[in-house]
Amino acid sequence: MNFSADLNIGKFQKRLNGIKKEAQENATTGTNDAVDEILRIASExxxxxxxxxxxxxxxxxxxxxxxxxxxxxxxxxxxxxxxxRWIHEGVYELGSESVSKGGTTSNLSGKSYAVGRKYLSRPIEGESEAVRQHIAKLVSKALR
Structure with missing residues (x-):
């Protein structure tokens, strides 16, 4: 007894390609969201x-x-x-204009950040887990 079957996986392959494209687009969107949030925090x-x-x-x-x-x-x-670089790395006392800015809170993690040195590295490090979660959430939407 012989058994043979022809499988046409064209539709399946097309759907996989669509999922891959959507996942890549969502990863790019999430990365841009994260960069914008870190820039907002650092600027503030x-x-x-x-x-x-x-x-x-x-x-x-x-x-x-x-x-x-x-x-x-x-x-x-x-x-x-x-x-x-000097303002980022240096040790100095904040002027009254800086003190009056107060700081900001992240929209991704909810963490608070005060005005001062390491204005870029602090949000990059502090938001790393929230950024990973945000991007993973967006990518996972493509996999559903």
Whole structure:
């Protein structure tokens, strides 16, 4: 006795490709959401004198080698002096304008952040788990 069957998996393959595309799009959306939130937090907790630093940010999200990479930067230089780096890394007393800013709360994690040094690295580190959860949630929607 012989048994043979022809399977046409074209529809199945098409659906898998659609799921993959939607998952990639959702991962990109989640990454952009995370970058925007970290930038918002960092801008709101950057020490303030004239507002130049908090407006100097740049952001970029790229696909490279099958992954997503985000870049966030603040850049203010005055005569070769990297003001943005010094304010991020330096030890100093906050001026009255900075103290009056108060700080902010994350929309992803609910954590609070005060104005001061490490204005970019603190939200990157503090939001890492909330960012992972946010992106995973969006990607999982494509898998349902």
């Amino acid at each position: 907790i950057a020490p303030f004198q004239y507002g130049t630093l908090q407006r100097s940010h740049k952001r970029k999200v790229n696909e490279k080698r099958g992954g997503l990479f985000a870049e966030i930067a603040f850049s203010v230089s005055e005569g070769g002096f990297n003001y943005a």
